[in-house]
Structures are given as structure tokens and as C-alpha cells.
Amino acid sequence: MKSVADKLAEIGRDIVEQIKKDNFPAITFPLRSVSNIVFDEEEGVVKLGQKKVTRRANNIKQAKVFAQLLWIAAFAKTELLEKGRSCSLRDLYYNSFNDVKIKFEDQDESDNLVVELETILEVAREHFNIIPEEKSSIFGDLVIEYTMPVTHRGQRVSLTTDPDGKNIGLSLATAKFVDVNASMVIAIEKGAIFRRFVEEQVYKKLNAILIDTGGQAPRFTRMLIRRLNKELGLPVYVLTDADPWGMHIARVIISGSAISAHIPELATPDAKWLGIYATDIKKFGLPSIPLTQLDLHRLETMKRDPRYEDGLWRNQLEEFSKIKVKAELEAFSKYGLTAIIDKYLMKKIKELK
Amino acid sequence: MKSVADKLAEIGRDIVEQIKKDNFPAITFPLRSVSNIVFDEEEGVVKLGQKKVTRRANNIKQAKVFAQLLWIAAFAKTELLEKGRSCSLRDLYYNSFNDVKIKFEDQDESDNLVVELETILEVAREHFNIIPEEKSSIFGDLVIEYTMPVTHRGQRVSLTTDPDGKNIGLSLATAKFVDVNASMVIAIEKGAIFRRFVEEQVYKKLNAILIDTGGQAPRFTRMLIRRLNKELGLPVYVLTDADPWGMHIARVIISGSAISAHIPELATPDAKWLGIYATDIKKFGLPSIPLTQLDLHRLETMKRDPRYEDGLWRNQLEEFSKIKVKAELEAFSKYGLTAIIDKYLMKKIKELK
Incomplete structure (x- = not known):
């Protein structure tokens, strides 16, 4: 190339x-x-x-x-x-x-x-090398080798050394992957749940690389997710809040965004949305919050978007319109701090495999 | 304790x-x-x-x-x-x-x-252990030892291993300082300038620990800055945009904020504001932007704040009211990408010492 x-x-x-x-x-x-x-x-x-x-x-x-x-x-x-x-x-x-x-x-x-x-x-x-400021981070069993800046070229680090997660900046996004033991990638919408997963050693239990997207995944993060999928063949799962915005965070990681339609390397079509689905709110008895006017408006816009014509996505949009409530990842804390892992994550990944 | x-x-x-x-x-x-x-x-x-x-x-x-x-x-x-x-x-x-x-x-x-x-x-x-999501990062010649989570207790890492900067999260903010060679701390308002300083090895030239506050410094970052100052005796300098908001970022690191007046450990009274001062805009011929209505309103509020009654702070507020323009740290790029270091940072630190 x-x-x-x-x-x-x-x-x-x-x-x-x-x-x-x-x-x-x-x-x-x-x-x-x-x-x-x-x-x-x-x-x-x-x-x-x-x-x-x-x-x-x-x-x-x-x-x-x-x-x-x-x-x-x-x-x-x-x-x-x-x-x-x-x-x-x-x-x-x-x-x-x-x-x-x-x-x-x-x-x-x-x-x-x-x-x-x-x-x-x-x-x-x-x-x-024209770079943005958004922060997102990563943790997992992968050793990388920096290619830049020159002061760090050739240096290797493991992505398990830093329990706060390593920043996904220019240097990490462009590093070589030199030693990988992880067998999947889980991208998570928010830092609080990412940290929970690090503390509870989800990276060991599921042998997973964990990524905190910090809301809408920044471009470096989308580049890195694609590389982990394409270069290492790792399956990618995206975990979001159960609301229209969460769905869209997952969809953008999978299909890319209109604003960056000119750059093919920012999408990971093989990635899968892990929920929380609208249908999970009732299924798991999660505390929920009424959809706001803004949420409802967003739902209608998404219904007109060709990326949401498909089975699962369409069904979940329809379900949101029906139940008119949303739920956050933290809602699982109702059942204890580790419930999101024991009651949801493990099962859902098996179902999607 | x-x-x-x-x-x-x-x-x-x-x-x-x-x-x-x-x-x-x-x-x-x-x-x-x-x-x-x-x-x-x-x-x-x-x-x-x-x-x-x-x-x-x-x-x-x-x-x-x-x-x-x-x-x-x-x-x-x-x-x-x-x-x-x-x-x-x-x-x-x-x-x-x-x-x-x-x-x-x-x-x-x-x-x-x-x-x-x-x-x-x-x-x-x-x-x-109730923690926020804000991200801020650090780079410099300091070895830390994690105390939490349990999976990382006792592990040591150098803050020079990660060119994107290490996240200042719960684990880093509560780590022990085990080996320090740096002789000062420079906290910077934005990631782009932080990255420039890492790439240009300001941490070597000035033997400095660099911190990206990511705008208003999150609480973990303020805790860590205070610890670096109190436990290690390192002088702290704060580098911000030349506008009322930048001044306030510096002032909150130094004096704390009203909203956290009940927590003494979030202020570093010995820290010094490194500018960019209002008076530097003309002095260095920086490209400037007119103050907005919001900026002017903010200036008036600050003039009534007892933290701004003091010499330097008062004078700079008055200067902003007079010149009615502001300038960003990146404005030094007019003179080339490293001008902010060569033409400003080095001189200013000498002046303040």
C-alpha cells in the first residue's frame, strides 16, 4: 500500500x-x-x-x-x-x-x-497527523509497538499495564500489534462500565479487549476497532445504553457515519450490537426513564435512515416507539454492581456467537 | 491519618x-x-x-x-x-x-x-471510590506504584511509556510516587498543546511532568496536581488560552472552586499561572478573536470574585476589558509549530521562577 x-x-x-x-x-x-x-x-x-x-x-x-x-x-x-x-x-x-x-x-x-x-x-x-482531542481508552491482552513519535519508535507495551485504560491517541492507533492473546473486542459506551469490567476482570473471564468509546466513538477509536477486526480477525461487540443514541453509537461503529462517508477505514461491518436492546428493558425488569421529545424526534429520523431498515435494528426502533422508555447500562446495578456482567453480558455474547 | x-x-x-x-x-x-x-x-x-x-x-x-x-x-x-x-x-x-x-x-x-x-x-x-468520567492525562519522568484495583496492586510503571499520555483515573490518582526525576509540573489546558510538548520533548528540555487538563481540570487531576506539589515539592505552572475561561481554569487549580469548597485537597495554592496573559497578545503579536457577549459577561462576574482582587489577576482582567480580544495557545503556530515552546514557555518559566 x-x-x-x-x-x-x-x-x-x-x-x-x-x-x-x-x-x-x-x-x-x-x-x-x-x-x-x-x-x-x-x-x-x-x-x-x-x-x-x-x-x-x-x-x-x-x-x-x-x-x-x-x-x-x-x-x-x-x-x-x-x-x-x-x-x-x-x-x-x-x-x-x-x-x-x-x-x-x-x-x-x-x-x-x-x-x-x-x-x-x-x-x-x-x-x-492532523488529530482531534477526543479521549477514549483501551485495556486488554495485547502488546503493541509504537511507530511514533520518534522518541517511542520500537517501544513495546502491554495494554494490561494501565488499570485506568490507555488513551487511544495517535500513537496507540498507529502502533503495530505484536502479541495478541485476546479473542474478542468489547466496545462500551461509557467509562463507568468500562472501569467495572476492568475491575471485575472481564478481560480474563471473556478473554476480551475492552474499549471505552466515551459516547460516540472518536475516529481514532473507530480506526483501531477496524484494525483489531481486520488485522487480527477478532470479533467485535458493541455495548450501549438502551436508547436511540446508544443504538446509533453501535451503528456508526459498524457502518460509519455520513460525515465521514468519504473515508472507508472508519467502519467495521462485521461488528455486532450487543444491546441493551429495547426489548431487554422489560425482559430484565430494568429501571427505565420516559423518552424525551428529543429522543422521540431522534427515533423518527432514524426510521428514515437506510441503515435501520434491517431486521434487528428495525424491530428495536419499533419497540422503543411502543414502550416510550429508555434504560442505561447502569440500570443493571439494581441487581448489584456485577449484575451487568453475570446476568447480561455473558449470556448475550453466547446468543450472538 | x-x-x-x-x-x-x-x-x-x-x-x-x-x-x-x-x-x-x-x-x-x-x-x-x-x-x-x-x-x-x-x-x-x-x-x-x-x-x-x-x-x-x-x-x-x-x-x-x-x-x-x-x-x-x-x-x-x-x-x-x-x-x-x-x-x-x-x-x-x-x-x-x-x-x-x-x-x-x-x-x-x-x-x-x-x-x-x-x-x-x-x-x-x-x-x-465514587468516580467521574472526565478524562485528563499525564506524561513525565515519574515512576508510580498502583494501590488499586487489587489486580494491579504493587505494579510499577513509568509515566514516560505512553506517548498519548496516561489517563488520570482512580488508579493513577491514588498511586504511590516511587521514583521521581522531574523538577516541575506544567498543566496545560488542551490536548493539542500537551501532545506538541510530548513530541518536542519539553519533558526533557525542562525536566517537567506534563499534564493535559482537558479544559477545566477534573477533580482527579486537581488531586494529583496537589499531591505532586505537596508530596514531591514540585513547582506547578498552569498554561491556558488568553481568555477569561483560561484564567479561571488556572485559578481553580490554584484556589479551588466554590462547588468543592468543602474539600481542601482539590486546591494547590503554590501553583502559578503561566499565561497566556492578556498583555501577551500584543507583546507577541498573536492572532486574536473579539471577545463575545458571553466572554464579556464572564469578565464582569470575575471582577466581583474575591479570587481576582489580586495584582496580576486584576491587571489581566482589566487588560481584557480594554483590548476586548482573546487568543488561543495555538495562536503561536503563526510563528511555526514549536514557537510556543521556544518563544514563550522557556522565557515565561524563567520570569516566574
Whole structure:
């Protein structure tokens, strides 16, 4: 596979060639708009369709945007990848103040062009070291070897050394997997339940790698979940609250999100939703909370989403509409602090296997 | 020092004694209300004053609340501390469903009584293993030894092994410090700058422990900063955006917050604010952003706060009111990605020493 730095160099060479031939340089890439976002039922992921757009430097307004895009590409290659540095979207924006010819009107402009560069390269910006701040963490029987930053290249650590969970940042998400003994991955919506699972040694009982997604899984976390599934062949289970938002957290890990439909590496179509299902609320006699107006509105939106046309997902949406209540993972604490493991998790995983 | 479990047992014994003497049992503790929150200028911290309140089981309504408070105390001792488990405020609430006699109306009720128990014990709830989800992280030349959970007791790790930073959770915040080579602590408001400092090896250049507070520092982080300062004698510097919110992040680390005025262990009066000061915006020619209505309102509130009557703090508030702009830490990227270190951090620390 070509490295991102190679792909960036290729874009540069291609544009130089076009200019040498006395053409206005142009770049063609998939259109990122609602009309071109499709749910590929066979693959089970959200992706961009066949429509293309061409960015061309043939008038003054276009020429400026074209130059800005190339400035970002050059910055990513020379300042970040080649120097082994990372930065945030905000850093990139402020860095552009260096060059008076590039001037972005505001950060939205530079953010949008970073997304455009992702679309052109078909990789997440995390791969050219533009990284977000969201925190999510991991614990389990897996030894990794860091590839960056340079100070840590080649160092190995086990993901069982840190009972608070290891941060899933740039270094962990891009590390090599060198020794794996776990046989599954359980991604959990909230830190409190993740910690319970660490304390109760679910990683031993089920031989599982545990991940705290911290709500909607950040992109690094989705990249890492996919890698654990694709590179190591580990089955992935997603455990969420029993509410429309929890369902969507699971669905985004499995199928990707509309906003990142241009990046294939952020979905794990083989992952399975472990519940809590709407139907489990009654089944387990869980304390429940009435759905709010916002929850009900969210349910209706989800009913129109092609990702929810399918059997289980459809049924659970219908059940929520019927029972009009929701329940949280912590609701199992009604039966004691370890009930979520003994009464629910163990059984459910057997059922889904 | 008495352990929290011992303190809890003492409360229990005291109440049994009162009942044996045929009295309605009662507990007296400091009043937590605005009228009893004072800024102790000598110590430089926010604390509770001399007013007391007594919770007594002498009528039906009071008896219920009294019983709920004791139920929480018993739960903390027997289910959490003695079993080496932790839980969230939400877990605790759901757990109360176990016991029909205890029934809280909603989570606010149980949350409030947890705070009351903190006030009685004069320790943060984190010490009786009721923990929050906020994430913050640390990197630096310090070896720690975990004391919990039991699976990790006695294990040692260096805080330099993880380039994404180690999560500051219950296990890290309560670990022993066994080997320290760092000579200062730098707490930073945002992850992007924290990561920059790790990549550029500020921990070596300044021999510093780096902490990402992730915005307002979570309580575990404030506990840990205080421990690094008090137990190891390390000077602490706080680096924030140049805006009213950044100033307040620094001030809360130094002096504590009104909401946790009942817990002395969450403030580090010796810590110093490293800027970015309002006066630095012009001095360093930083790209700036106009203050919003919300920012201006916040400034006015801060001007009435006794924590901001002091020289530097007062002057910087006045400067913000005058210049009516703010600047972020990333604004230094105008001069290149490492400018914040070379042009600002190194100089400022020398000035403050």
C-alpha cells in the first residue's frame, strides 16, 4: 500500500506536469454531498457514490481555494509527516497566518479543505497527523509497538499495564500489534462500565479487549476497532445504553457515519450490537426513564435512515416507539454492581456467537 | 491519618451510641451554601466558613434523608472500599433500587447526599471510590506504584511509556510516587498543546511532568496536581488560552472552586499561572478573536470574585476589558509549530521562577 506521504508527492508531481503542459491544474475527486452518500447494503457501510467534482485553478476565486488546498497538502507532507509531528485543525489554521498569500477567512475554510484532502487521499486526516482531542481508552491482552513519535519508535507495551485504560491517541492507533492473546473486542459506551469490567476482570473471564468509546466513538477509536477486526480477525461487540443514541453509537461503529462517508477505514461491518436492546428493558425488569421529545424526534429520523431498515435494528426502533422508555447500562446495578456482567453480558455474547 | 473506611466506621459507631442513649441520632457538619463559602486570602484557597448544619432523624421527612445518607455511607464502606470496587454517581443511584426503603426520588437526591457525605468526611468522593468520567492525562519522568484495583496492586510503571499520555483515573490518582526525576509540573489546558510538548520533548528540555487538563481540570487531576506539589515539592505552572475561561481554569487549580469548597485537597495554592496573559497578545503579536457577549459577561462576574482582587489577576482582567480580544495557545503556530515552546514557555518559566 502506498504511504500517505507518497500519495501527497504524487499529487504534487501531477500538478507540476499539468502546469508544464500549459493547462490550468485540476484535481478530480468524489463529491461529498447528501446526494452522493449511499448505504452499501452488501458491504454494510456508508460510502460516497459515483458522482465526481473537479477543483480547477481557472479563475481567481477558484485559484485561491486551489492554492489553499495545495498549501495544506504541502504542510501535511513537509511539516507533519516528514518531521514526525502532529497538529490539530486549529493549529493548522493559525499556521496559515505564516503565509500572507494563503489567508483563510476563518477556521471553517481550512477545516473544509482538510476534509477535501481526506476525500482526495481516501484516508482519515489522522494519517497525515492532523488529530482531534477526543479521549477514549483501551485495556486488554495485547502488546503493541509504537511507530511514533520518534522518541517511542520500537517501544513495546502491554495494554494490561494501565488499570485506568490507555488513551487511544495517535500513537496507540498507529502502533503495530505484536502479541495478541485476546479473542474478542468489547466496545462500551461509557467509562463507568468500562472501569467495572476492568475491575471485575472481564478481560480474563471473556478473554476480551475492552474499549471505552466515551459516547460516540472518536475516529481514532473507530480506526483501531477496524484494525483489531481486520488485522487480527477478532470479533467485535458493541455495548450501549438502551436508547436511540446508544443504538446509533453501535451503528456508526459498524457502518460509519455520513460525515465521514468519504473515508472507508472508519467502519467495521462485521461488528455486532450487543444491546441493551429495547426489548431487554422489560425482559430484565430494568429501571427505565420516559423518552424525551428529543429522543422521540431522534427515533423518527432514524426510521428514515437506510441503515435501520434491517431486521434487528428495525424491530428495536419499533419497540422503543411502543414502550416510550429508555434504560442505561447502569440500570443493571439494581441487581448489584456485577449484575451487568453475570446476568447480561455473558449470556448475550453466547446468543450472538 | 485516618483512612476513609475508619472515618465511616466511626460515624456508624457514633450513631449507634446515640440510639442506645435513646436520642434521635444526628450528624453535624459545615454548611455548604453561598453564605458560608469564603476565600481564605492567607491560604489562597476557597473554603467553608464556621456555620454548621445538623441533620437529625427527629421527624418523618428528616428520618428518610438521614437513612438515605447512612445507606450511602454503608454502601461506600462495604460495597466499594472493602471490595476494592468503584462506581459512578449514576451506578449508586440505580443500586439504591435494591432497597425499597431507601428510594430516592431522582439522581439529584442521591448526588446531593454524596456531596453531604464528602462534607462530613472532608474528603472527595473519589476517596470512597465514587468516580467521574472526565478524562485528563499525564506524561513525565515519574515512576508510580498502583494501590488499586487489587489486580494491579504493587505494579510499577513509568509515566514516560505512553506517548498519548496516561489517563488520570482512580488508579493513577491514588498511586504511590516511587521514583521521581522531574523538577516541575506544567498543566496545560488542551490536548493539542500537551501532545506538541510530548513530541518536542519539553519533558526533557525542562525536566517537567506534563499534564493535559482537558479544559477545566477534573477533580482527579486537581488531586494529583496537589499531591505532586505537596508530596514531591514540585513547582506547578498552569498554561491556558488568553481568555477569561483560561484564567479561571488556572485559578481553580490554584484556589479551588466554590462547588468543592468543602474539600481542601482539590486546591494547590503554590501553583502559578503561566499565561497566556492578556498583555501577551500584543507583546507577541498573536492572532486574536473579539471577545463575545458571553466572554464579556464572564469578565464582569470575575471582577466581583474575591479570587481576582489580586495584582496580576486584576491587571489581566482589566487588560481584557480594554483590548476586548482573546487568543488561543495555538495562536503561536503563526510563528511555526514549536514557537510556543521556544518563544514563550522557556522565557515565561524563567520570569516566574
